[in-house]
Amino acid sequence: MLKLKLIEKEKSPKIEIGKARLLVEMRNIVKKFYRVVANDGISLSIYPGQIHALLGENGAGKSTLMNILYGVYRPDEGEIYVSGRKVSIKSPKDAMRLGIGMVHQHPRLVEALSVAENISLSLTDVGVFASPRVIKPRIMELARKYGMKVNPDAKIWQLSYSERQRVELLRVLMQNAKVLILDEPTTMLTSSEKKELFSMLRKMASEGKAVIFITHKLEEALSVSDIITVLRKGRVAAQVAPEEVTVEELARLMLGYEMISTVKREPHRYDGVVLKVENLHVLGDAGVPMVKGVSFEVRQGEIFTICGVAGNGQRELVEAITGLRKVARGKVFFLGRDVTNTSPRLLADMGVAHIPEDRIHVGIVPDMSVAENLALKKYRSPEFSTRFTVMYDKIYEWARSLIKQYSIIAPSEKIPAKHLSGGNIQRLILAREFSGEPRLMVAVNPTYGLDVAATNFILSKLLEAKKRGVAVLMISEDLEQALKVSDKIAVMYEGQLKGIFPVEEADIREIELMMVGVK
């Protein structure tokens, strides 16, 4: 453990930090979920006027701790003090009464209602049936104050993710929260939206609010916060000020070991075309065209990344290439063969691997065992089956070796896959998809929501595959990451590719503008 320091900050000079001003104190919080100890004696002090980053990997206990503060869970042991008074927070309602508000990672709003209606739903002082007209001026006033663009009459379903997040933030502010908890608020934001959010948070802190910012991203913790509490395995690993640590030190604190920076792009030496898409048109679920005339090529040993904001046809494109969705017009060639509208099974057997976007609902069968999930595409191969039966013993043996090779953390290959953590589920999918020795790997947001260690692992496996000559088609919303590993980048907007660049010529600003359709 690094030296524990309590840092006094210069950034908010108006507020003097001292015991008297302590806003929230959590002492020795313990929370167990049966065998799993999520919080193991965590103490945390929150001061007004500070942005406090709570940094840790998935499963470090960040969200559990904040859910305790917000009254979702009750601690097994430990005490919470608000403004020096011992409190017992039994529900989010209690938390709100004490001035504690939380913005969830996935906004919890009623889609069919307007912004103003959603906000009024959670206000205790105006009543559930209060006319939104009463609170509209208050919403506008708050929005102006923090520089948010909001239309109080817009329905939630019309809003983008970042706009929904803003509504949640407004809702919490309307409740006069003194403590704002934000759970991984940047996961789905573009980098300009992130900047906007950070400046709003800064403004709130400067007015004396305490902001708790849950994250697993080192750069964000370093750039936005006044103080960083690092959690590891349910304990406080360190508390540091951002200017006193480097990224590497912070990573070591968070992971407990040196971050291996194997993730580095290597110069390409690609050969033949593996995937060729010609003037592809695909319809979406609602029957409207989602992919409108897309053409590109992915070559052997190349990582080709399509960037774009979700919902611009990426999903439909991938499904059409992997045989899960009908192609309306155009052609798909794999290794020179026309595979337009071929069944997913045939494509998989030919060497098309697919890491799907939705890990839990598409990538695995949660109630089947880890071994069965690893064999989800191979159970029918002569290696593991006779004419009618599956040779489970062989699958188990093979699964054990894959579990080791891909460092999947699972007590046994026979437990249901649903018991694995997100990162381990992704390792499982990766292990399965690479075990088929694919020629083409289609990976959709392969590191979405994963912590640093898992992200590095996944990316290094993709780069390894590229070295072996696998063609990789990646769909990504994480532009920075795409620039780090890809050879070529294309931008998808409203069903079309807005340009294909070799990564050396790619300009992050220009690409971001293309992603939102400005360019």
Place this chain on the structure above:
Amino acid sequence: MPSWIKLVRRADVTRTTVIAVTAASFIFAFLLASIIFFWQGINPVAAYHDIFISAFGSLRGLYFTTLKAIPLLLCAVGLILVFKANVWNIGAEGQLLLGAVAAGWVALYALPNAPSFVVIPVMFILGAVAGAAWAAIPGFLKGKFNVNEIIVTLMMNYIAYKIVEYLIYGPWRGAGSWGYPITDEFPETAQLPLIPGTSIHYPTLVLAILSSLAMYFLLSRTKFGFEVKAVGYNVEAARYAGISFFKVCFVTMLISGALAGIAGVGEVAGLHHRLIYPWSISSGYGFSAIIVAWLARLHPIAAIFMSFLLGGLFVGGYAIQVSMGLSYSVIHLFNGLILICLIASEILLNYQIVLPRGELKWQRLKS
């Protein structure tokens, strides 16, 4: 729900939990039924005692229980397969009747003079084919066009009832039936052999037990079983893995219908020896088998025991009808209560109820 009750997700669901929860919901259903008994002025303890003794307490009772268990088990084994694939066949009743019709046709019209060793296998084979064909219609519609199979299978039951009624009132009405809506008795060559001294038609019993063993093997060892589980647990992932939903949906329906059809052959060739009024042939076995499948938690071997348990309940129902003057529909009430309790208990398989204070104490004790 009061705020002091909390549901906590179970870390893992063990076999003990499954058995305990199933037993508890079964017992809970009996407790609920006790209220009805009280209301009728009958001591529920005496009633349950009577039910149990009459069903399991004597050899004679056991014979009757076995007779009921045979069709229940055959239908339930088939239902376990479709339910595993997350396809909802509510039409075992109709598929059973089609099997009975096929047996009647073989026995009375196709092979009236053939020897037993020909007629009996042909009846079973054609009965299975007829049941499968009846199930193939909803299976195809569901697999190809995603037509709701619950509605189609349920409605096709009524069509099956009417087909049997048409036959026994019309073209197949027996010459020697004195005008009653029944067919002639099957020739002796088409009557299933019995265990001596009982009325248990053992070929069907053997088929039922074999089917449950075969189903266990199919689900746990075969490629098709793997596909059924994948489709049933997560149809999206199965599609992504290249498993055909149509194949799984259609084939599971065929097998399920075939097993119900065999049950129908057993009922008419083993027990009634003629086609009779449809409800008297099927006796609701196709519906009750749903309860057997759930009581067994979709485990084909457990279904053997559960079909005997439920079969016993039917026999006990007849007994208390006589001894206590209760209506036989009490048994249907039982069935309903058991199914409701089973479905309601599903949540307890995955979640555990804890009272916050109790939880703390319990955890301290453990640590």
